[in-house]
Amino acid sequence: MRVASSTLYQQGLASMNNQQGSLLHIQQQLGTGRSILTPSDDPVGATRALGVTQAQAVNGQYATSRKQANIALGAEENALQSVITVTQNVQTQLVQSGNGTMSDSDRASLATSLEGLYNQLLGLANSDDGNGQYLFGGTRSGNAPFTQSTGAGNYIGDTGQQLLQVDVARQMPAGNNGREVFMSVTGAAGYVVKGNSANTGSASFGTVSTTDPSNALYGHSLQVTFQANGAGQMEYSITDLSAPAPAPVVAGPLAYSSPAHIEVAGVSFNVSGEPKNGDTLTMQPASEAGTDMFANLQTVIDTLRQPNLTKSDQANLNNVLATASRQFSNSLDNVLTVSSSVGSRMQELDALDDVGSNRDLTYSQTLSGIQDLDYAKAITEYYQRQTALQGAQQSFMQIQGMNLFKYL
Structure with missing residues (x-):
């Protein structure tokens, strides 16, 4: 069979190109540390790696959501601690207001002091997270949830909850609305x-x-x-x-x-x-019996500013103070319950962070097993491809000399 010189040249060139391509592929694997550079390298492995990568990205988004929830709950916890302090100060003032030896001017001074606590409580109810989002507005977090109208706090937020997906099957409220905190009591309030x-x-x-x-x-x-x-x-x-x-x-x-x-x-x-x-x-x-902390406090302030002239006036004052003491005791219990709930959620987020970190490590290990390069095997193959390329080049040089033109 006659073989043309052009055929020898084409086959030699194709052989060298193939060897160079294989050598380049090994070099890229060594450079990236990955055995799968394109889906054609390992279709099944590439599909598995894609699924694991997507799952790891979703897990990372859960971690971001947990961080956001922690920040929001931390801000709420700080605000609730201040609400607890103000409520305890109100209770102290209520006890002091019941002193039968106080004059009308003394009670008026206490009313002014309670009005200051009212304003503190209203400010805390309208706390924001530093980014213009109000903590106790429910889903209407863009506007201040409480307004002061004719001496009573009016809630203009809603009773919805902002839920964050903090794990695969866990949606967590990132806060509590104002009605839950300032206008509710626990079931055991009596x-x-x-x-x-x-x-x-x-x-x-x-x-x-x-x-x-x-x-x-x-x-x-x-x-x-x-x-x-x-x-x-x-x-x-x-x-x-x-x-x-x-x-x-x-x-x-x-x-x-x-x-x-x-x-x-x-x-x-x-x-x-x-x-x-x-x-x-x-x-x-x-x-x-009235769960609005602002309305209850305003009733006390208004009563303290009324003159105490008769036994009937004194009895009305005593009854208002007794009612307010029970109401604010119930309100304090409710705020403490909400604060405990916030702490429990933050504790749960810490536990979910540990679970998420372990899951992320598992994903990384799985990805490593699928696409990480076996360097010993790759280096051995690299030298094999290099030797094959050199052999192809040398054989081509020898074939190149097999023609009659060099004898002319």
């Missing part, structure tokens, strides 16, 4: 007793205690009404306001003498003083 500002007698109530939460009437709103009988003796009756048609819960009016111990619906408290005909006291579950 009852709040209130006096009627229209009362003309001097009856005042004491500490409210829960004696039997299993009572059938527990959780109902009740009203104690005082009235004089035909002989002029004071009596009282108790009505269930939660019933479709409010009805008495005790048989007939009961005789009243100061101090009187009232126990009904699993709740007990004492009443002292001299009520007048038609005076009332209301017993309500804490969740229905």
Whole structure:
């Protein structure tokens, strides 16, 4: 068979090009440290590596979300600690306001002091994260959630929660809305007793205690009404306001003498003083008895600024202060509960960070096993390809000399 010189040249050139291409590929692998440079190197391995890389990127996004959640929860925790301090200061002032030796001017000074605490509380309720996003606005975090109108704090945020995807199957609230913090009580808050500002007698109530939460009437709103009988003796009756048609819960009016111990619906408290005909006291579950910290504090401020001229005025002041003390005790418990929830979420984020770090390490190890280069094998192949290229070059030089032209 006759082989043309052009064929020898073409085959020699193709052989050298192939060897150079193989050598270049090995050089690129050694330079990058990866065995898979293109999908054609290992289609199955390349597909697996792509899936692991995407999973690792998603895991990195979870880590970013956890960092954002930690920052937001940290800012909320700092604000809540300040709210706790202000609430405790309010409670101290309420105790001081109950001092019977204080004059009208003294109470007015305390009202001014409480007004300062009111403004502090309002400022904390409108705290932001430093980037213009309000902590307690719910999903409406772009605007201040509380406004002051006619002396009471009005909540204009919403009850939504900003959820962050902090792990594969975990969405976490990055904060609490203002209604949860400043306008709520815990389920164990019990009852709040209130006096009627229209009362003309001097009856005042004491500490409210829960004696039997299993009572059938527990959780109902009740009203104690005082009235004089035909002989002029004071009596009282108790009505269930939660019933479709409010009805008495005790048989007939009961005789009243100061101090009187009232126990009904699993709740007990004492009443002292001299009520007048038609005076009332209301017993309500804490969740229905006014949970707005701003409105409750404003009621105290307004009452302290009123002159205390009669026994009726003093009884009204005592009742307002007793109600406010219970309300702010309930509010403090609620804020402490929210603060505990924030701390639990931050602790969970730390645990999820550990899990995420371990997962990221696993992904990196898996990627390494799929696409990292075996340097010993690659170097050996490099020298083999280099030797093959040199052999192809030398053989081509020898074939190049096999022609008759050199004999002319």
